[in-house]
Amino acid sequence: MKVALLCDVDQTVYHVGDEAIASASARRLRERGHEVLRISRLEKFGPARERPDPSFPALVFPWELERRAAYLGEIRRVLDGDVGALPRGDKLHAFVDRLREADALVIGGGGALTSRYGWLLDERLATALVARSLGLPVVLSGQSLGPELTPQDRDRIRELLDLCTLVGLRDAHSVRLARQIAPEHPAILHTLDDAIGLVPVNGSDPDGPAGPAGSVGPAGTEGSAPGDGTGALSVTLGADGDPFPREDYVRVLAAVVDGLAARTCADVELLPHMADPDTGGADLAIHEELAALLTVPARVLPIETDTAAVARTQRAAWVVSTRFHPVVLGALGGAGVLALPLNRYGASRMDGALANMGVGGGTVPLAALWDPAARAPSALVEPVLDALVAGREAERERLEAARGPVLAAAEEWWDRIDAVLRGADDAAGLPDPRGAGLPREARWPAELEASLAPFVPPLHRGRPRAVPPEVSIVMRTQRRPLMLDRAVQDVLGQSRQDWELLVVDDAGDAAAVDAVLDRHREEAAGRLAVVHRTASEGMEAASNAGLTATSAPLIAVHDDDDTWHPTFLQEAAAHLAEHPARDAVVVRTLVVHEHETEDGFVEDGVHVSWPEVTGVRLVDYLEINRHTPIAMLHRRAIHEAVGLFDESLPVVGDYAFHLALLERAEVGFLERPLAHWRQRPRATGSGGNSITTRRDEHVAFDAVLRERHLRSWTRDHGLGLPLYLTHSTGTMLQRSEDRLVEELHSLHEELRATREELAEVREKVARLDALSLGARAVRRLRGRRER
Numbered sequence: 001m002k003v004a005l006l007c008d009v010d011q012t013v014y015h016v017g018d019e020a021i022a023s024a025s026a027r028r029l030r031e032r033g034h035e036v037l038r039i040s041r042l043e044k045f046g047p048a049r050e051r052p053d054p055s056f057p058a059l060v061f062p063w064e065l066e067r068r069a070a071y072l073g074e075i076r077r078v079l080d081g082d083v084g085a086l087p088r089g090d091k092l093h094a095f096v097d098r099l100r101e102a103d104a105l106v107i108g109g110g111g112a113l114t115s116r117y118g119w120l121l122d123e124r125l126a127t128a129l130v131a132r133s134l135g136l137p138v139v140l141s142g143q144s145l146g147p148e149l150t151p152q153d154r155d156r157i158r159e160l161l162d163l164c165t166l167v168g169l170r171d172a173h174s175v176r177l178a179r180q181i182a183p184e185h186p187a188i189l190h191t192l193d194d195a196i197g198l199v200p201v202n203g204s205d206p207d208g209p210a211g212p213a214g215s216v217g218p219a220g221t222e223g224s225a226p227g228d229g230t231g232a233l234s235v236t237l238g239a240d241g242d243p244f245p246r247e248d249y250v251r252v253l254a255a256v257v258d259g260l261a262a263r264t265c266a267d268v269e270l271l272p273h274m275a276d277p278d279t280g281g282a283d284l285a286i287h288e289e290l291a292a293l294l295t296v297p298a299r300v301l302p303i304e305t306d307t308a309a310v311a312r313t314q315r316a317a318w319v320v321s322t323r324f325h326p327v328v329l330g331a332l333g334g335a336g337v338l339a340l341p342l343n344r345y346g347a348s349r350m351d352g353a354l355a356n357m358g359v360g361g362g363t364v365p366l367a368a369l370w371d372p373a374a375r376a377p378s379a380l381v382e383p384v385l386d387a388l389v390a391g392r393e394a395e396r397e398r399l400e401a402a403r404g405p406v407l408a409a410a411e412e413w414w415d416r417i418d419a420v421l422r423g424a425d426d427a428a429g430l431p432d433p434r435g436a437g438l439p440r441e442a443r444w445p446a447e448l449e450a451s452l453a454p455f456v457p458p459l460h461r462g463r464p465r466a467v468p469p470e471v472s473i474v475m476r477t478q479r480r481p482l483m484l485d486r487a488v489q490d491v492l493g494q495s496r497q498d499w500e501l502l503v504v505d506d507a508g509d510a511a512a513v514d515a516v517l518d519r520h521r522e523e524a525a526g527r528l529a530v531v532h533r534t535a536s537e538g539m540e541a542a543s544n545a546g547l548t549a550t551s552a553p554l555i556a557v558h559d560d561d562d563t564w565h566p567t568f569l570q571e572a573a574a575h576l577a578e579h580p581a582r583d584a585v586v587v588r589t590l591v592v593h594e595h596e597t598e599d600g601f602v603e604d605g606v607h608v609s610w611p612e613v614t615g616v617r618l619v620d621y622l623e624i625n626r627h628t629p630i631a632m633l634h635r636r637a638i639h640e641a642v643g644l645f646d647e648s649l650p651v652v653g654d655y656a657f658h659l660a661l662l663e664r665a666e667v668g669f670l671e672r673p674l675a676h677w678r679q680r681p682r683a684t685g686s687g688g689n690s691i692t693t694r695r696d697e698h699v700a701f702d703a704v705l706r707e708r709h710l711r712s713w714t715r716d717h718g719l720g721l722p723l724y725l726t727h728s729t730g731t732m733l734q735r736s737e738d739r740l741v742e743e744l745h746s747l748h749e750e751l752r753a754t755r756e757e758l759a760e761v762r763e764k765v766a767r768l769d770a771l772s773l774g775a776r777a778v779r780r781l782r783g784r785r786e787r
Contacts (some may be wrong), residue, residue, distance in 0.1 A: 001421060003029050004099055004136075006039040006058065006127055007108035008120065013282055014046045016273040017325035019306035020195035021109045021142065027198075028414040029106070034421070037102055039127070047277045048305050056098040057091060059126050061119040068122050069599040075126050079133045096130055104421045105131040109142025109170060109194035111324070113160075115153045116345055125156050128163040139417050140164045142194035144349050145174035147523065148493070150600050151485055154519075158182050166420045166427040168413060170194075171352020172435075173459065176522060186428035190435050192356055193328045196410045199311045201333050201403060202230070233257070233266035234316035234335075235298075236273050236326040237290060239282040243343060243495065243566040244366065245672075248375050250286065252366065254293035255377035256320060256338065259385045261296040266317055268298040273323050275303040283323075322366065324349050331357045332406065334399045336392050338384070339363040343566060344457075344493040351460040358402045359395070360440030361449060361462025367495035368455040372571040373578040380451060387448050395443070402438055409436035454498040455570075458525035469500040469527070470554055471569055471633070474546030476539060477560035479508040479686045482596070485516045490563045492523055496570040501528050502546045507536035539690075540645035540653035547636075547644060555636050557629035557654075561689070563592075564630065565674040572633035575668050583665035584634035586616045586627050587674040594678055596687060609677060616667040618659070625655035631675035632658075638665055651694055652701045659709070 007022035008015065026036045038055035045051050059075075061068045075092055077085035086092055099105070107128065112120035128138045140160070149157065161167055161182040168191035169175045175190045182188065235257055241249030261268050270291060272283035284303065291298045304312065310329055313319060319330030319337045327350050330337040339354060341347035341363050354362035364384055371378040413433065419425035442462030444452065453467045473491055477484045484503070491501050501524065505513045510532045521528055531545055543557055554573060558564070568587065575585045589609040594601050610626050620626055642660040645653050661667065679689050691698060714722060 001033075001103040002035045002037060002101060003421065004037045004039055004102035004105045004131070005029065005108055006105065006124065008041070008110055008112065009038065010040040010042050010045055010052065010055075012041075012043045013274055013276050014044070014303055016304070016306050016309040017195060017323070018110055019046065020198050020310050020325065021193070023306050024196070024198040025106065025108045025141065025194050025414075028411070029418075032414065032418040034418075037098070044277065046305060047303055049277075057095065059091065059095050059123050059130075061123045061126070063119050065118065065600055065602055066597060068119050069597075072122050072126055075129065079129055092130075096134070099127075099130055099136070100134055102131075102136060105136050105138045106417065106421075107138065107140045107143070107164075111144045111345070111349060113143050113145045113157060113174075114345065115148045115150045118150075118153060121153060121156060121160075125160045125163075128160055132163050137421060138164045139166045139168075139420060141168045141413070141417060142170045142191060143168075143174070144171060144352070145169055146177045147173065147344055147348050148489060149177075151482060152598075152600050154181055161185050161188065166417065166430070168417075170356070170435075171349060172355060173348045173352055180519070180522075187430060189430065189432045191413045191433065192406065192410050192435055193325075193353065194410075195306075195310065195325060195328065196332060197407050199307050199314070201314050201407075230315045231266060231317045232269045232315070233261055233264065233318040233320065234313055234326065234330065235268060235270050235287075235290070236313075236319075236321040236323050237270075237283060237286045238322045238342065239274065239286055241286070241322070241342065241366075244370060245375070248370060248372075249366070250289050250293060251375075252369050252377045252381070253290055253320070253322075253340075255381050256340075256369065256385070257290070257298075258295050259381060260318060260320065260338070260388070263385060263389045264318060268294070268296055269312070269316075270298055270300045271309060271312060271326070272301065272303050273309065273325060277303055322346070324353065328353045331359065331399055332403060334396050334403070336388055336395065337362075338388055340366045340369070342366050343495075347457060347460055354443075355440050356435040356438070357399055357406065358438040358440055359398075360442045361456070361460060362443040363456070363460060364452060365455045365495065367567070367570055368452050370570075371574065372567065373574040383448055383451070387444055391443070398441065402436070405436045405438060409433055454496060457492075457497050457523070458527070459523060467498050469498055469550075469552040470573060471496070471499040471556060472546075472550035472552035472554070472636070473499055473501045473556050473558050474543055474550065475501060475503045475558045475560060476506060476542045476546070477503060477508060477513065478506040478536065479512075480560050481509070481512045481516050482601075483561045484513065485519070486601070487558060487560045487563065488516065488520050488524075488528070491558065492520060493566050494564065494569045495567045496573060499527060499569065500550055500552055502550050503528070503530045504542040504546045505530060505532045506539070506542045507533050538647060538650045538653070540649060541647045543653070544644045544647060547639065553636055554633055556633050559629060561678050561680075562628070562630035563676040563678065565672070565676070568674040569633070571670060571672065571674060575670060576633065576635065579668055581666055582668045583638040584616075584632055584661060585668040585670060586632045587670040588613075588672060589627060589631045589675040589677050590673045592676050592678045594680055595682060596680065608673065613669075614671075615669045616662070618662040621655075621658055621662055625652070625658060627658070628675075628677050629654050630677055634661070641665070649701055649705065651690055651697045652705055655702070656705055659705075 005025055008018040009022045029036050038052045039058045040052060040055040042057050061071055074085045078092060107124050112124060131138050158181050161178060167188045169178055170191055170193045172190055175188060178188045237253060240246065257268060270287035272287060275282045275284045287300050291300050313326050313329040314333030316330060316333065316335045319326050319335045321327055322340045322342055327337055327339040331354060339350040339362060341350045347363060347365060350363045369378050369381050416430055420427050444462060449462055453461060453465055475487055503517060513530060517528060517530055531549055533545065572585050572587060576582060590606050591609045592606050593604040595604060613620065613626055638661060641664050646656045649656055680687060681692060684693060710722060
């Protein structure tokens with residue numbers, strides 16, 4: 001059979017993992033007698049400069065949401081028979097012709113099925129739609145799914161899964177999510193990453209040039225051969241470290257690498273997995289920065305071909321990585337792997353990769369090793385490195401024992417693909433291999449695991465463990481399910497995970513709210529609850545309902561339409577821990593203008609809210625409220641002094657609370673923009689912001705609030721001072737107004753005089769022009785007479 005294989009290959013920025021997936025998948029198909037047609041970016045061909053043959057261009061999608069959604073719609077119309085929906089020169093037409101040459105389509109592995117990379121998701125859906133329109137079977141292999149998915153992208157995922165005869169996902173988290181989205185699909189199976197087995201692992205290949213990875217040398221140190229990386233400490237950092245500040249990211253990794261090198265005496269190699277072969281950048285750039293901070297020698301390696309980089313990683317004794325594939329390949333090689341996920345996306349994939357090798361709760365979120373208050377490595381760096389080294393020999397034995405079953409399971413999976421493509425097997429009857437079927441064993445000592453737990457999602461912990469919440473998050477919502485879904489995922493993506501989330505449904509659609517929350521209950525793992533209010537008594541009553549139903553010492557009010565930077569909770573909580581005298585902290589806020597489309601939310605612009613503000617001071621707030629609830633974390637204890645939120649105020653209740661807080665407490669301020677106040681200026685009804693849709697109420701109740709405070713003051717102190725200040729202020733304003741009027745009158749007179757002068761100048765110019773015209777006519781007449 002001729003099989004078309006779609007992977008993210010031949011891009012300008014070479015990606016070792018994606019290329020390794022494609023190379024291993026193509027090899028396995030060929031070994032089973034298939035001819036492979038690579039669907040490729042065809043932009044650049046890696047360090048080897050070798051163009052794959054045969055190959056044809058992929059259906060590359062634009063990145064922007066509205067453009068990619070429009071293109072997918074146009075492709076659907078063409079496939080439905082409206083050939084004029086796209087110009088004759090569009091790449092789709094040539095793509096259909098080339099795919100016609102194939103007998104089947106295999107969508108190769110990777111991390112493309114997520115809203116984080118929505119254009120890659122749409123590319124795969126469109127490719128599958130074309131294949132099925134041509135009558136080709138479609139198999140999806142070795143992908144990760146989610147965890148970040150908008151409701152619209154969940155629908156696209158469901159459609160893609162339904163188009164596939166057989167689906168293989170490379171981690172248990174993805175399998176759970178896929179079965180939730182497409183519960184009727186007969187063949188969603190837990191497989192492995194498709195790069196596994198690309199090159200032989202030293203120690204499992206009798207013809208390999210070296211012994212087992214990280215073999216113990218003299219005095220118990222790791223053996224090391226600097227030339228080929230055998231026994232080395234291999235380090236791979238993702239290019240930018242988002243969501244962490246770049247300087248802090250590099251500083252923390254330098255402490256980790258220095259500490260591990262000191263403990264193991266291993267040679268340090270900085271091995272990039274993403275970079276342009278010609279211009280560098282990406283991982284290479286961050287590796288140069290890391291090397292400059294290290295106290296131990298380090299080799300900064302160039303980007304290598306997939307086979308060379310895979311072999312080097314599998315030969316290493318130790319692997320430190322914020323990227324996915326070094327974790328997969330290092331564990332397969334038996335290395336001591338320190339997997340440092342940066343975010344929810346990375347944590348899900350890395351935890352799954354180690355779990356496939358029998359390692360439970362094996363990742364260490366980088367957040368756990370970062371002290372945001374000091375902008376330095378945290379106190380957990382040393383115990384993590386100590387535990388990694390202390391458990392090395394026992395873990396090596398487990399990984400080497402797992403290697404055989406894992407490699408066998410990888411080959412068996414491709415046997416299944418082969419049988420399904422040839423029609424020899426019914427995909428619906430295939431048993432789930434559950435990766436390689438290996439049981440998980442908790443990696444870290446219980447005491448260390450307890451210290452890491454505030455940063456580790458419950459499903460990624462090695463042992464079931466109840467962690468008391470440090471933060472209660474109250475989320476107010478009313479008839480906005482799409483925004484609610486985004487907001488819940490925003491909380492799930494926080495770098496600090498010791499929270500409880502209470503959603504207060506303020507007399508909205510209870511069934512719609514429950515449907516949103518049910519999608520995320522498994523991942524939330526007991527940290528998510530809801531209160532359905534049958535009658536709306538206002539935003540502040542909703543907040544109070546949340547306060548009374550929660551218990552953590554810190555409180556955040558997270559409205560359903562706003563979002564946080566992923567490190568908001570971690571940085572804000574660290575600030576309060578560093579400053580026990582402060583009862584709250586406010587972060588700088590970004591105002592994000594957006595609009596809602598049928599395909600999701602589109603951002604129109606971003607600007608800093610109150611850029612001149614450098615602190616939280618009562619004197620500034622007397623004029624106007626300077627922040628919204630999304631920007632503040634406060635201590636529950638302050639409510640004992642100021643009471644709950646004022647339920648008599650239908651709007652500006654947050655302003656009332658801020659004033660009461662600032663009267664009695666010290667409030668800190670963080671310069672980093674960690675809060676996103678999302679506004680939809682053109683929206684009406686439930687989709688709008690109260691500051692625009694209820695503007696008149698804001699004006700009216702702002703006046704009510706000021707009147708209350710003024711009356712309270714005058715009851716105790718009399719009218720004298722306010723009366724004097726009002727008159728004095730009025731007098732100063734009147735004087736200022738008089739001066740402005742005089743200045744305007746003077747300017748008006750100057751302008752009138754200037755206009756008169758200009759009119760005179762124009763008149764003189766016109767006369768001069770007339771004289772000049774007459775002179776030219778006389779000269780022309782004289783010239784004719786002379787001829």
